Amino acid sequence: MADISPSMDPEILSKTSSLKIRARTLVEGFLSGQHKSPHKGSSVEFAEYKTYSPGDDIRHIDWKAVGKTDKYHVKQFEQSTNLKCTIMLDGSGSMAYESPYKKNPAINKMEYARTLAGALSYLILNQFDAVGLTTFNDKTISHIPPRSKPSHFQHIIHDLENLIPSGITRFGQVIDSLSERISGRGLAIVISDFFAREDDLIKSLKLLSSRGLETILFHILHPDELHLPFEGDVVFESLEDDLPIGLDPHDIREAYQNLIAEKIDSFKNSFQTLGIDYVFLDTSKSLDQGLNYYLLKRKSLQKWRS
């Protein structure tokens, strides 16, 4: 944590009350404007020439250059605003987890997810891409379609701030309905703790990529959910719909840690196979990890495009 800039420290961020300021501070501290839209198209901004090859649109042949060089060149332009990104934020009860220990440095999981979603929205809008937000639990709570207007950020922040975690997590139905709403190519960013008791969780997420959406999964867990640091006789009451359970965490700590590690490994392997990007974040870690991953992904998309 020592190498994290103050603007990225989750603890410091958590003390900032406004999500909007938090997101902007995070992005502005992180960005220096070097990023580009990975998609090339017929935008106003010229990008480069390309030797004509059959199949290229003849409307893009630069006839002036033909006259000068007697060679057919096709003009290429940067299409910086045509990315449609949809952020899916898990608003189920489990996201409301916060440590019972006041001195725990890790921030509330929901706050972390909100900040990440806000920061990503701000970053995307800054790049003149369109960003939308869908919050859900076992169904869609709210949906903001992607827009690229800077003022759109205000809508997203509003929804994020008003999101109260509740209910259980069910991806299947939500993704079904969402995939119908999202048209064409785009980017889907899913932020969740993935505490869903669905057998077809991976199958549901696969639906996103199969629709031609680039998908990034941010798996967010609180350190307590990783390490189970509690002591004594504890009655665990579920934030979703599980029955309470009384036990000594000492007895199951090892088994739990193994189980959660297995789960993370299983996600990592399964999503890699499906071509879905999977990023694991624990709330004690800096948020720039998430932003970084997004930028890297965008860059790779640019290269892929070029």
Place this chain on the structure above:
Amino acid sequence: MALNFSSPIFLFGLLAASIPVLIHLLTRRQQTHIKFSAVYLLMQSQKRSIKRSQPNKLLLLLLRCLAIAFLSLGLAHPLYSLGTSNSSLPTTPSANAIIIDDSYSMGWKSEKSNVFKYAIDAASKIIDQLAEGSSTYLILTSDPDKLVEGSGDNSKTLLKKLKFTQPSFLNADIGSSFSTAMEALESSKLKEKRIYVITDGDKNAWDDSKFSDINDRLNSVTTTIFDLNFLRKGINKAAINNLETRQEFLTNSKFVRVKTKIVNLSEKKSIEKLSVGLHVNGKVISESSIHIDANSTAIKEFSFPQFGIEPSIGFVELEDDALIADNRNFFAYRSNQKIPVLAVDGDPKTVATQSETFYLERALNPFYGSHSDIEPSVSTLEELPSRDLQNFSVIFLCNVRELPPGYEFELEQFVNAGGSLFISLGDQVEPKFYNEKLGNLLPVVIQNINQALNPKDQFKLSFKKTDHPVLKGFEEKIVREMEAIKFNSFFKVEPRIDANFKIPLRFSDGTAAAVETQFGKGKVILFVSTADRDWNDFPIQPTFLPWIQRWVKYAAHSLDTFSQGNLLPGTPFFWKGNLDQNYWIQSPDNKTHYFKNPEDGFPNTFRPGIYRIFSNPKSTNLPQKNSINYPNLPPEAELVGTFSVNIDSRESQSENITENEIKTILPLANLVLIKNYNELEQPTNSAATPLAMPLLLMAAFALCLEGLLLRRE
């Protein structure tokens, strides 16, 4: 089916089983509630985890509690038995009379000391199992008239005391005990009435004549008889049923012969070598072995020399067998003791018959043989200083004019130490000397001679009814003869001021014929006439001999000494005491009993052994009643007699009473006869299974398991 505990005090240890629970409760962590996101994962983890600390804690707690509980139960020595004793005990409040046979045959050896111990345990068990509100009456067959009544506590207290005692030395009287029990039960308002008899089933205790009064009343009572005969271990081989002592006269030495009759109690088996020993005055005098044929009696005789005047006290003892009480028989023998008497002749003559002591000497030892109890020696006044007075019990001064100078002090010393002085007067006597020099010894002043001038005026003795030991034994005929004795002369005496004396014999005119006084431990007797025929014809009268001999024996304290033979335990001892004397009896257990009036009898003869009788002159500061356990025997008390108490060996020849015989004796009774000790749920019964070891092993196992679980944690 029952569970009994030999040491129930350890059951308090069960309370300690709560200690782990208390520790658990006191150290229990506060349960916290945490809202958690992945509870379903916790459930899955719990299924996968091998650790179970919460159940383990409860298991550990349980094991610790069990270990303590098992330990307590094990130390309490539980005995598990399958019995049906409850059927013999009432479940509702009841009046219960428990008759315990404490006859000496109950001292028969058994696994637990003797059968009597089992009987006490059985009685305790019955009392413990009685329903609340029941009343209990306890009767011992040795003392059937005595009843201990209580709601349980009194009886328990008595039973506790009895636990540390041995059975009595008496025979059982179950019939009389039944009468006492019935009287007690009939006075009770409770409807349910029961009699329990705990006995060794000896037939001798069931005298059917004693049941005749109560037989028709017994149908209202349930009678349960516990026959503990089967608990007897070993054989009662032999018993002494008679012992006689007598003195041998064939030798010059004094030998005492002890003759015992020893019974072989077996009807079939002869005893090849039975060790018999004679113990006298604390020493083993003789030991030998005898052979006795089956069902027969052997006679064994011992003899031993007797020295001194103290009685020989001892016992004959057989080797130990199953019943020890009948192996010993006590005796006390006091041989006739010669009383050495010194007669000082104040008027010796060359013709023997004219000497002052001629008649006296013959009266004291009429046949010159060794059979007489009195051994007289005659001395002249000149020889007197050369005589050692300590060798004599009684000294006669017969018509002595005056003693050698200073000799009166020796006489005073002699009498003070317990010797006796008998003074007869005569014409030689110088009253002045007697009155001046022997003033300490004589309570009277000798005055002038009273002389009858005419035969008609001769003086005669007068007898009134008296308790004086010397005179009270004389028959009427002898008294009449003595009243005919003629006295020509005698010295008149006048009492000294403040003198303490008795006048056991008077003349018909009331003047004193004899004066007696106590000086120190001894006696001084003054006869105011002569011991020869000079002043009277008494010496030639037939009554002179017993009269003078009795005086000697009285003076030498041997008149009332006696040794009395066998008494049975519990039989009162009667003897004719002297009203002037106090009497104490020392029993074999060294307790001293004071007896104000011996003629009432001494009842505390419950213990076999030798009882010693002591006496001393009466004093005023003694209890007005007979007193048992008088603190100390007065130092001046003298041993005057002994008697022995020996058991009645009837119960030695033991025969177990049968159920039919009991039914014949008690035809109307609702009878339950129990010959199985299990039915008393006695913990010591061999049929009961001891559970101590399994419980202790279980405690150890629980501790090991607890250790293993801790190690796994």
